[in-house]
Amino acid sequence: MPEKPTPLTGKALLQKVKELSHLTKRETAKECGYYTFTKDNQPRVNLSGFYDALLEAKGINLEPDSGKDGRGREPTYRVSVHKNGQIVIGSTYTQEMGLKSGDEFEIKLGYKHIHLRQIDDNSDD
Numbered sequence: 001m002p003e004k005p006t007p008l009t010g011k012a013l014l015q016k017v018k019e020l021s022h023l024t025k026r027e028t029a030k031e032c033g034y035y036t037f038t039k040d041n042q043p044r045v046n047l048s049g050f051y052d053a054l055l056e057a058k059g060i061n062l063e064p065d066s067g068k069d070g071r072g073r074e075p076t077y078r079v080s081v082h083k084n085g086q087i088v089i090g091s092t093y094t095q096e097m098g099l100k101s102g103d104e105f106e107i108k109l110g111y112k113h114i115h116l117r118q119i120d121d122n123s124d125d
Contacts, residue, residue: 002041007033007049013057025050087114 008016013032020028027051029035035043036097079087108115 002037005033005035007053009053010057013053017054086089 016032018026020031021072023031025043026047029047030043030045032050032053034046034050034053036046038044077093079089081087097118104119105116106119108117
């Protein structure tokens with residue numbers, strides 16, 4: 001099996017990304033060491049890890065430690081479509097937004113996204 005790459009971080013990552021601006025995002029991530037190998041030795045690019053490292057290198061932390069209370073699972077901000085076709089957003093997220101039972105949302109469908117906009121009874125738009 002090929003040797004596991006050492007991903008770049010911090011200033012080295014930012015500099016390499018600038019140098020590779022002519023490549024695709026996937027190629028750039030791979031060149032920066034954000035990939036693993038499948039069982040049949042094919043490289044698999046880790047775009048999520050690459051983006052997280054880029055954000056961290058730029059000083060942006062999307063997962064602050066202050067919200068942890070030591071109980072239960074941490075929110076991952078990922079959901080799956082269930083067998084019945086539903087997508088469930090857990091209470092961790094609704095509590096974080098301060099939502100209450102009965103709050104309503106407008107659903108807008110995009111090409112590869114679903115946008116939920118809370119309907120505010122007091123808004124005039």
